[in-house]
Amino acid sequence: MENRFCCFLLAMLLLSSPLTLLASELDEFGVDTQIERREISEALIDSENFELTASGGIISIEDFGTNTVMVARLAYHISEDFFAEASYGKSEAGLSSAESLYGNIRFLSDDEREYRYYNLSIGYNALPGEAFISSGHAYNSALYLIAGAGITDFAGDEVFTINYGIGYRLLVSDWLALRVDSRDHVYSSELLGREKTVHNLEMLFGMSLFF
Amino acid sequence: MKYWLLFPLLLLFFLPPFSQAEEAAPQVAVIDPYLDMYSGPGRGYPIFRVVKEGEWISIHKRKNRWFLISTESGVKGWVAKHQLERTLNLEGEQTIIKAPGWRDFSQRNWELAVMVGSLDGSRTMELSGLYFMTANLGLEANYNVGLGRFFSTEMVGVAIQHQPFPAWRVAPYISLGGGIMQIKPKATLVKAERREDNYANVTIGLRSYLSQRFVLRLQYKEYLLFNSDENNEELKEWKIGFAAFF
Known part of the structure; x- marks a missing residue:
């Protein structure tokens, strides 16, 4: 008798529990509720807000010719509109016109000819969109404006440098992108006598990974 | 200059593991009349499909407040966070997506x-x-x-x-x-x-x-x-x- 009473009580409890109610609600949707249970965890959703970029291109170092440059960048996408990006670039300056005209003079030693910059910039995806390649493929893309500040280490000196530019990112897949960047690096230099504002223009092609 | 050779290796290290992510994709059921699927993770991308009430979707990845999902028939698209929160998980609880905030x-x-x-x-x-x-x-x-x-x-x-x-x-x-x-x-x-x-x-x-x-x-x-x-x-x-x- 006691056993039956227990069974009855348990059955009632089970029927009145919110779980069973929900199961019937879900049945209304025509959903199979007999699926094996699995925890949904946010950790299972891969968040891809970081972007690592490797670029190569050319930089025109004012008075010292145009040279190849390699750049590494790490960006954090704050929202769909903004991203913050740290960059490191490395190049080597050529000869100035005076040095190449009068073959035997050198303003800079080999070490001082190494050109390096570090900066932190904020980018704004001004024109997000889709690019259509042939009739069957559409790729997400964005034209972005970017500006920031940093340090240029060149000719034995470190100088405060502003950079600004425009770039284009084409997402080949969800995690792989192609990038084209053009930047202007502006600083004040007294290297060749009197003080002047230097503009070093840069053109880059790169590839980036989202992770 | 030779340090640059290390960079592609570094990139390889960050390559996402494909197989793992696919297996563990969490599933949720839509409770709103419909859910908009966008072609890209941004408010301006076109809505190319809607998921009907009661349909199950799998969540694959996240970019800020956008989520890449796939429908039961395997169509992939992006869904906004506020819409994804109008779903129930397998436990029957409403999906909550934590976002860092004031607290x-x-x-x-x-x-x-x-x-x-x-x-x-x-x-x-x-x-x-x-x-x-x-x-x-x-x-x-x-x-x-x-x-x-x-x-x-x-x-x-x-x-x-x-x-x-x-x-x-x-x-x-x-x-x-x-x-x-x-x-x-x-x-x-x-x-x-x-x-x-x-x-x-x-x-x-x-x-x-x-x-x-x-x-x-x-x-x-x-x-x-x-x-x-x-x-x-x-x-x-x-x-x-x-x-x-x-």
Whole structure:
């Protein structure tokens, strides 16, 4: 008798529990509720807000010719509109016109000819969109404006440098992108006598990974 | 130049593991009349499909407030966070997607800040890390680079920071610290020499919560530089910057 009473009580409890109610609600949707249970965890959703970029291109170092440059960048996408990006670039300056005209003079030693910059910039995806390649493929893309500040280490000196530019990112897949960047690096230099504002223009092609 | 060869290897390291992500994709059922699927992770992308009420979707990845999902028939698209929250998981509970916010700010342990400003007329940049031992007291380590017309400076320091009102949205703080400053004359100056001095500093600042994980910081610092020739020097500095907390 006691056993039956227990069974009855348990059955009632089970029927009145919110779980069973929900199961019937879900049945209304025509959903199979007999699926094996699995925890949904946010950790299972891969968040891809970081972007690592490797670029190569050319930089025109004012008075010292145009040279190849390699750049590494790490960006954090704050929202769909903004991203913050740290960059490191490395190049080597050529000869100035005076040095190449009068073959035997050198303003800079080999070490001082190494050109390096570090900066932190904020980018704004001004024109997000889709690019259509042939009739069957559409790729997400964005034209972005970017500006920031940093340090240029060149000719034995470190100088405060502003950079600004425009770039284009084409997402080949969800995690792989192609990038084209053009930047202007502006600083004040007294290297060749009197003080002047230097503009070093840069053109880059790169590839980036989202992770 | 040869270090650049390492870069592609580094990239390989970050390649996402494809197979794993596919297996574990969480599933949820739509409870709103419909759910919009966008062709890209942004508000401007076109809605190319809707998922009907009651249909199950799998969540694959996230970019800010956008989620890449696939329908039962295997169509992939992006869904906004506020719409994804109108779903039920397998447990029958409504899906909650955590986003860092004001509550996390008041419970933060770490803060990483980048600031720029002016130190007695020269440009200065700072990178600092702060660890909160209690809600009010924090321990800070900082690295500064100052770029002036005649000198460039480099500073490494530590400080103890006190914020009397941690629960305010715009909260003041004060800190006391010290460190080592290295002063390098510019290459164009001939007769100057490089020197290294100790310093002590006092800071007052304001911290304002922005959104997500970000904070705006504004601060004023006074340095007392203990010169080697017994002639102490005072320097004034202001800075503005952003911090991210964890």
